[in-house]
Amino acid sequence: MAAAVRLRSDFDGAALRRLARASRDAKQVRRLLALAAIYDGGTRSEAARVGGVTLQIVRDWVVRFNADGPAGLVDRKPPGLRPLLSADQRRALAKIVEAGPIPPAHGVVRWRLIDLAQWVWDEFALSISKQTLSRELRALGYRKLSARPRHHAQDADAIPAFKKNFPAKLAAIRTRLPRGTAIELWWQDEARVGQKNGITRRWARRGTRPSAPHDQRTASAYIYGAICPAEGKGAALVLPRCNTEGMTLHLAEISAAVSPGAHAVLLLDQAGWHGSRDLVVPDNITLLPLPPRSPELNPVENVWQFMRDNWLSNRVFASYADILDHCCRAWNTLVDQPCRIMSLGLRRWAHRS
Known part of the structure; x- marks a missing residue:
């Protein structure tokens, strides 16, 4: 059986308990208290009981704590999948949304998700679903809004x-x-x-067509x-x-x-x-x-x-x-x-x- 990994020496049980009282992360609090038990002379089994986990997980906590201190006991957000669109492609998408479609070239007078998905394919040879494209647009700050009427003869200046x-x-x-x-x-x-x-618009079940007098x-x-x-x-x-x-x-x-x-x-x-x-x-x-x-x-x-x-x-x-x-x-x-x-x-x- 591998020897227990020693805890770093620049902390003690009292310090970890003070950090636990100040923390608002429940998982970090539990881990700090478990390691505080070891600093106070308790066994790794006692620390596992405090944390409600196995000995192997306590060992993992010790390794993370030794490497990064108390911050190492906070769960990091997983990186997730690599984005389908690059930063340059997102900028190009935002630019074409702002400019709007050219009816003779794009065949539509307003962008729909399916039209933008086709544009992404034509420009970058990337196949993107409407759901993913919707998330990308929302992340860029776009929402589907009602257009405000503007008089056709209005002086732009x-x-x-x-x-x-x-x-x-x-x-x-x-x-x-x-x-x-x-x-x-x-x-x-x-x-x-x-x-x-x-x-006017009203709330109704999806797929239905509400009526009004x-x-x-x-x-x-x-x-x-x-x-x-x-x-x-x-x-x-x-x-x-x-x-x-x-x-x-x-x-x-x-x-x-x-x-x-x-x-x-x-x-x-x-x-x-x-x-x-x-x-x-x-x-x-x-x-x-x-x-x-x-x-x-x-x-x-x-x-x-x-x-x-x-x-x-x-x-x-x-x-x-x-x-x-x-x-x-x-x-x-x-x-x-x-x-x-x-x-x-x-x-x-x-x-x-």
């Missing part, structure tokens, strides 16, 4: 230019106000809610909504149509919600009724138009999406009055959640100005 010049525009507005006037940033938009309502009638109303994300507040009206008169009423509603002594800078799109000469703008509001065809700059778009997904979709409205009731209830529920307005509406590029 308009949004970056607006964000860059926004602090200067805000400073110019400040110069026209009395010294010390606080500025509140507000955002405004309108949303149509009608009987021909939307259907869908009306074909056409009664509708418009929510004029505005939020001040920094303050977590909002102001809205529900009206039968979008026009200058309705916008004038909404501006009066926003004006009443602005803090006393403060001035609101209201960012909004360039709809005709937003810039009409007949529009009555209160003294405590300055209108700041957003670039044309740039709805992604307006966080109220996110508010509409949230309200539809959670409170307004998958419904059948019995009448116009029913639409009004649901729109008012949804907006009131939103303004009762200031943190929700902040979460949906705060934009770093605007609120750091």
Whole structure:
């Protein structure tokens, strides 16, 4: 029988017990206490009983402890199989995902896992399963997300230019106000809610196709909504149509919600009724138009999406009055959640100005 391997001499039983008390790894604690028993003069059999293992495993612990100290008693994560894709291949995969497919060349307008698997085969002669490819994409930080609509005629430079010049525009507005006037940033938009309502995603068993009620009638109303994300507040009206008169009423509603002594800078799109000469703008509001065809700059778009997904979709409205009731209830529920307005509406590029 092989002789027992001696423990290294720079530790003792008391030191190992102190390490065991400080450790949060249960397996390391058990091994430290077993070796502490040997340091205290116990036999290897006694150490095996403390650790609940065989003599051979105690010997293995001693060898690991002698080589690496207490860290050697922590189980290391096994290396696993060698990755199928190299680092260069992962970078190429990320690049092609970012660029998107070229329809004439790839035959598709969006990447599916099976299409990317074919691309990997064409590029690297590697056969990869959809499951493995999915894990690779997730490890690279990719998820399958809904695309945000972008107007086909949008000026590619308009949004970056607006964000860059926004602090200067805000400073110019400040110069026209009395010294010390606080500025509140507000955002405004309108949303149509009608009987021909939307259907959202819902949880259902895999392989099934869930159903939801869908009306074909056409009664509708418009929510004029505005939020001040920094303050977590909002102001809205529900009206039968979008026009200058309705916008004038909404501006009066926003004006009443602005803090006393403060001035609101209201960012909004360039709809005709937003810039009409007949529009009555209160003294405590300055209108700041957003670039044309740039709805992604307006966080109220996110508010509409949230309200539809959670409170307004998958419904059948019995009448116009029913639409009004649901729109008012949804907006009131939103303004009762200031943190929700902040979460949906705060934009770093605007609120750091």
